[in-house]
Amino acid sequence: MTVQPSEPAVQAFVQAINSGDRAAFDALLDAGATMSDDGTDRDLRSWADGEIFNADGRMDVESESDGGLALIAEFTNSTWGSMRTRWRFTVADGKITRFETGQA
Template sequence: MTIATAKLSDPTVRAAVTAINAGDRAAFTALLAPGATMSDDGSDRDLHDWIDREIFSSRGHMDVQSESDHGRALVANYSNETWGEMRTAWRFVVENDRISRFETGQA
């Protein structure tokens, strides 16, 4: 069962998922804290290169299946034109309404 993006608990995470699904790189990057970091399957990656390749240039889309940790941990069916669809886990660290780190990987 998919959770509507508008129903996600954390407003910053909700805005991030909205930006991803709209293909709005500017809105997504505006949510990032200075010096934000990320990891994919446990390995730190270059954040801007990764979001361009895995989200925006490949038309990434997230259908959230569940949330926990006050809306900062998600399980989603994530799809893009490169990899197709996969079940993924996302964990966001939010400080002062900005994302300072996110971690994703197969769920």
């Protein structure tokens, strides 16, 4: 059973990834949004291209905490296959200002 995140911006983030909707994904991000993968800051847009939109990325959320700002999800793409991942979001004024992901 897939969990729907309770934080609206995070829920929309997961939906944008799962539908391959780059425009919706970009609309959720603050203009200065940042991210890290396994503790290393990455260029968010390049990372999203390589890990999500050019690699058929998908998220199946297993659980949430911290009001929907922290997720455990099975993330799958055509590059790496499937792995259990953790996600942590910072949201301000309905926009994602930062997210951090990595293996769980």
